[in-house]
Amino acid sequence: MPFTVLDHTADLHLRIEAPSLERLFVEAARAMVGQMFPTVLSSQTENESVQNDADSGEATSSSGEKQSGTDNNVPRVDQSTVVRELTLSLGEPLPSVDKGLDGETERLPAVWEDLFHDWLSRILVLSTADRLLPIHYNVTFDKEGLHGRIVARPLDPQHDVGEIEIKAVTYHGLKLERTTGGYRAEVIFDT
Incomplete structure (x- = not known):
């Protein structure tokens, strides 16, 4: 599993590790939603792609390289699903x-931590206020x-029985690091 639940007095403290920044952001969102609604995490495939969906053309990775191709693990978009496009700029x-x-x-740099915080906060709103459970991220x-x-x-x-109510993503203890194996994040959620 690409994330670890760490001991914390009253809140939820997670450490997430991934080989790329794109994957780190995806795994952090999956971990947060999975802690609130374990059925969502158990139904997601282990091999989700963070590259392009079949209809989205080319994208740029955090290293500036062009990525292309299709993602065969993308769930089918139909009447039972909703697609939300999200652009975050600081x-x-x-x-x-x-x-x-x-x-x-x-x-x-701190700007990456701000972006990470904002990304998770938007996913939290989607899950709690909009009552939509993410099943795939790009x-x-x-x-x-x-x-x-x-x-x-x-x-x-x-x-979708909730186990933990997450109220907010905090800046307290928020840390994004580059490691010899990729990237690591630590984040504390107010529960």
Whole structure:
């Protein structure tokens, strides 16, 4: 499993690890929603792609490389699903994270942490206020920010029993790092 629940006094503290920034953002959203609604996490495939959906053309990875291709794991968009497009920009260009790594870990610039916080906050609103449960995520970055495509289904109160109520994504303890194996994030949720 690409995330770990860490001990914390009253809140939910997660550590997420992934080989790319795109995957880190996806896994963090999956972990958060999965903690609230375990049925969603158990129904998602382990092999979800963070590259393009079949109809979205080319995208740019965090390293600036063009990605293309289809994602055979994308759930079918039909009457029972909703697609939400999401663009997050913080008003300043995203700094590159491709420079050499000094040591085993290196903290990413604060703008990446802000983007991560905003991404998770938007997913939280989608899940709690809009009553939609994400079943697939597609995340890409460009110099301006994050572009996300979320396929969600309506909450089924009889099937989707919530376990943890997450009220907010906090900045307390929020940390994004580049590691020798990829990327790691730590985030605390107000429960």
